[in-house]
Amino acid sequence: MIIYTEIKLTESLKNAVRETADTYTCIFEDELNSEEEKHDAIRKADIVFGNVKPIHLLDEAPALKWIQFASAGFDGYRKLKTNAIVTNMRDYFSGPCAETMLAGILALYRGIDEFAILKQEKKWVGHTIRTNLYLLSKRQVIILGAGNIGQRIGKLLSGFDCQVAFYARSANKAIINTPEELLQAIPGADIIIGALPGTAETAGLFTNAMIDAIRPNAIFCNVGRGNLLADESHLVDALMNKRIAGAVLDVTAQEPLPSGHPLWDCPQTILTQHSGGGNLTELEGIVAMFITNFKNFESDRQLMNTVELERGY
Structure with missing residues (x-):
């Protein structure tokens, strides 16, 4: 089972993800050496955490079960054909x-x-x-x-x-x-x-x-x-x-x-340059939301902040 993360995290936050998902292989984009490695990781991923670019790679991930966006908005992703559960950061920002x-x-x-x-x-x-x-x-x-x-x-x-x-x-x-x-x-x-x-x-x-x-x-x-x-x-x-x-x-x-x-x-x-949702502990809060939702996912509970891509919310 693979979690692919496309958001730049500190080492301590990466460790928080690894420790929570200790039975998963955790792959972080900034630790990969090439675009080919990135594409391969997304294709094999069960969970994606972050806003993947280019977007079409998510449609080429047959094992994908859940996408957790690191943003409230997801305009560019509304045409995805994925069958995965999709969640965003709705109330956090x-x-x-x-x-x-x-x-x-x-x-x-x-x-x-x-x-x-x-x-x-x-x-x-x-x-x-x-x-x-x-x-x-x-x-x-x-x-x-x-x-x-x-x-x-x-x-x-x-x-x-x-x-x-x-x-x-x-x-x-x-x-x-x-x-x-x-x-x-x-x-x-x-x-x-x-x-x-x-x-x-x-x-x-x-x-x-x-x-x-x-x-x-x-x-x-x-x-x-x-x-x-x-x-x-x-x-x-x-x-x-x-x-x-x-x-x-x-x-x-x-x-x-x-x-x-x-x-x-x-x-x-x-x-204000699309910085309206920013704060000093922004990344910590995003990771905390992912961890909470991951525990829900593993326990077959309802995920927080599920969205419908076509509707846009």
Whole structure:
């Protein structure tokens, strides 16, 4: 029995995997000497831990019984034909992602991004900036997505007495259920936050008309998927011409963002470079989740965070 791991781990974390799965042969990508060895290991693997590239290798693994992704998202893997059980890191990244959004919103509202630039320039503006600062308290917020990340963001914002409305097709917490209802609700929001998974239904969901409906003192945020926007250039245009107050973007349509991309030059825009789920003990938590699920797998118990590839969640 073979576990193939494609995630860079410290030696102590590798040992934790080996000790837990002591009856398995544990193969780690960074210990292999060639692509041929990697391909052979995946073909023979019973369990895959991590996000294998190239993706098609997973369809060439006839013994594969379980895939544990090291991420919450798995957009590129949705066309796999594997019969293996598939699990992701669903809730693990919800806390860091929510804190990233909150940090970005507060940075814009309280001028932290501007103060950082002033520090670099060694420029004191003092009291003149005070009347340009916003308060988060009691803001009207729309969160696109009522899953773990969306709900975690809502919980944090509730501490600021924000009024939060969720958009989702069928979730109980959602009071906005259709794109038409969303378009009608956007003009009343101070903050719109995307926290949707990548599915055929969510790709391009946020249309140019919706961007145009954002009021001038409101901000747009996205920690879900970069393809949420039907046309990212329309958001760029709204930011450059100050038709909206700013943006906090953890995800973008193209990643990594090229050096010449116009988003780099947009005012009042915070780009967190798809690092929203990161934290100091990220790898430890990912391995802990794998070990918990491995014990479930070995005991024929239900695995945590199972997903349906075609549905995207």
